[in-house]
Amino acid sequence: AELSDRLPIIWLHMAECTGCSESLLRTDAPTIDSLIFDYISLEYHETLMAAAGWQAEHNLESAIERYKGQYILMVEGGIPSGENSFYLTIGGHGKTGEQNAKEASEHAAAIFAIGTCSSFGGVQAAMPNPTGAVALSKVTNKTVINVPGCPPSEKNIVGTLLHFILYGTLPALDAYNRPKWAYGLRIHDLCERRGRFDAGEFVEEFGDEGAKKGYCLYKVGCKGPYTFNNCSKNKFNSHMSWPIQAGHGCIGCSEPDFWDTMGPFEEP
Ligand code: SF4
Ligand code: SF4
Ligand code: F3S
Numbered sequence: 097a098e099l100s101d102r103l104p105i106i107w108l109h110m111a112e113c114t115g116c117s118e119s120l121l122r123t124d125a126p127t128i129d130s131l132i133f134d135y136i137s138l139e140y141h142e143t144l145m146a147a148a149g150w151q152a153e154h155n156l157e158s159a160i161e162r163y164k165g166q167y168i169l170m171v172e173g174g175i176p177s178g179e180n181s182f183y184l185t186i187g188g189h190g191k192t193g194e195q196n197a198k199e200a201s202e203h204a205a206a207i208f209a210i211g212t213c214s215s216f217g218g219v220q221a222a223m224p225n226p227t228g229a230v231a232l233s234k235v236t237n238k239t240v241i242n243v244p245g246c247p248p249s250e251k252n253i254v255g256t257l258l259h260f261i262l263y264g265t266l267p268a269l270d271a272y273n274r275p276k277w278a279y280g281l282r283i284h285d286l287c288e289r290r291g292r293f294d295a296g297e298f299v300e301e302f303g304d305e306g307a308k309k310g311y312c313l314y315k316v317g318c319k320g321p322y323t324f325n326n327c328s329k330n331k332f333n334s335h336m337s338w339p340i341q342a343g344h345g346c347i348g349c350s351e352p353d354f355w356d357t358m359g360p361f362e363e364p
Contacts, residue, residue, distance in 0.1 A: 102134070103261050104163040106156065106200055107141040107210075110173030110193045111184050111220045111229055116211035117143050117172060119247035123254045124334035131254065135261055139167065153187050156196075160203055168260065169204035171197060171232045174213040174220035180228030194235055201236035206260055208241045209233065210253055212349060215242035215272075222355035233273070241266060242273045246349035251330035252278045272352060274324065283320035283346045286328045289313065302362075307343060317362045318345025325350040 107117075121128050132138050138145070139159035140152070147155050159167065176183035177194050184193035201207055209232040212218040220229035233240040243256050256275055259267050267275040284290065292298070293312040300306060300315060312318070323346050327338040339346055348358035 102137040104139050104159060104167040105136045105141075105170060105257075106139050106159055106167050106204070107144075107170045107172065108193075108196060108200060109142050110171060110175045110197060110214060110232075111227065112173030112211065112213045112218075114143055114172070115247040116213075116253070117141070119250050119332070120210075120253050121250075122333050123250040126254070136168075136257070139163070156200075160200060164203045166205050167203070168257065169200050169207045170210050170257075171200075171207070171214045172210050174217045174227075174229030175232060175235055176220075176227040177230045177235060178228055183227035183229075197232060197235050201232075201238055204238070206241065206266060207232070207236065207238055208243055208256060210243050211248055212244040212246045212351075212354070215240075215244035215274075216352040218246065219355055221353075239266070240273060241269065241275065243278070244272075244274060244350040245325060245327075246354075248350070249327065249330045249332050250334075252326070270324070274350070278326050278330075279324045279350065281324065281326065283323045283325055283327060283340070286326065287320055287340060288328055289340060302343075313340060313343075313345035316345055317347075317360060319348035319351075319354075319358045319361075320346040322358070323348045323351055323354075 123131060140156045175194050175197055181192040181194040185191060186193055186196055209215040213220055214232045216231050217229050220227060241256060243252055267277060270276050270279055289310060289312045293314060297311040298306060298315045299311045299313050302316060331338045347361045348354040
C-alpha cells in the first residue's frame with residue numbers, strides 16, 4: 097500500500113514497563129511487519145523507531161503537525177500529573193510526559209490508552225502513588241478508548257486498531273470505555289476450568305493433586321469472577337497460552353485499581 101493509504105500512528109511511552117509494546121510485537125495476524133508496512137505508518141514509537149535525540153523529538157512534532165486531526169494516538173503508561181508531573185520528563189528540555197500526552201491528544205483523530213497503566217493508572221498509581229500517576233483520560237477532555245490489561249493481549253491492541261482502520265468508527269464501549277467485543281464478558285464466563293468450578297473441584301494449594309488435574313483456581317486467589325477480559329479466547333504470544341492455562345489464577349489485571357483492590361493475588 098502507498099504511504100498515504102496507511103493510517104499514521106503516534107505511540108507515546110509514559111511511566112511504564114514497555115510490556116504493552118512487547119505484547120504488540122507478538123501479533124501474528126497480521127504480523128508486526130505486515131501491520132507496519134501494510135496498514136499503519138508508525139510515526140513515533142520510542143522503542144521501535146530508528147531516530148534518537150533531537151531527530152526523534154523533531155519526528156514527533158512534525159508528525160503531529162503533518163497529520164493534524166488524522167493520526168491515532170496510542171499511549172502506554174501512567175502519567176505523573178499536576179505538581180508531580182516532573183517525575184516524568186522527556187527530551188531533556190524539562191518537558192513533561194503530561195505535556196506531551198496533552199499536546200498529542202489535542203490533534204488526534206482517535207485516542208487509545210494501551211494497557212492498564214494508561215487506562216487506569218496501573219502499577220504506578222498503586223497506593224501510595226508517589227508520582228501522582230493518573231490515567232490518560234484524566235489529562236485530556238477527549239474520548240479515550242481504554243484497552244487495559246497488564247499487558248493487554250496483542251489481539252486486543254491490534255483488533256481495536258484494525259476496527260478503526262476498517263470501519264472508521266470507534267467500537268461499542270463498556271462503562272470503563274473498554275471495547276465490548278474484547279471486555280464484554282468475565283474471565284470466569286469463558287474459563288476452560290469453569291466446569292471444575294461448577295463441580296466444586298478446587299486446587300487447595302499450589303502443587304497439589306488438583307493443580308495437576310487442572311482444577312479451578314478460585315481458592316488459591318483467582319479473580320476471574322470479577323474481571324472482564326477475553327484472555328481464554330485470544331490468549332497471548334500468538335495464541336500460545338494465558339495465565340489460567342499456565343496454572344495461576346487471574347489477578348484482575350484489566351480492572352481499575354487492581355493492584356490495590358484485587359490482592360492478595362495468591363491465597364495462602
Ligand atoms: Fe507494563 Fe502492565 Fe503498564 Fe503495560 S499495563 S506498561 S505491561 S505495567
Ligand atoms: Fe473461574 Fe478462576 Fe475457576 Fe476459571 S479458575 S473457573 S476463572 S475461578
Ligand atoms: Fe490479566 Fe486475568 Fe487475563 S490477570 S491476563 S485478565 S487472566
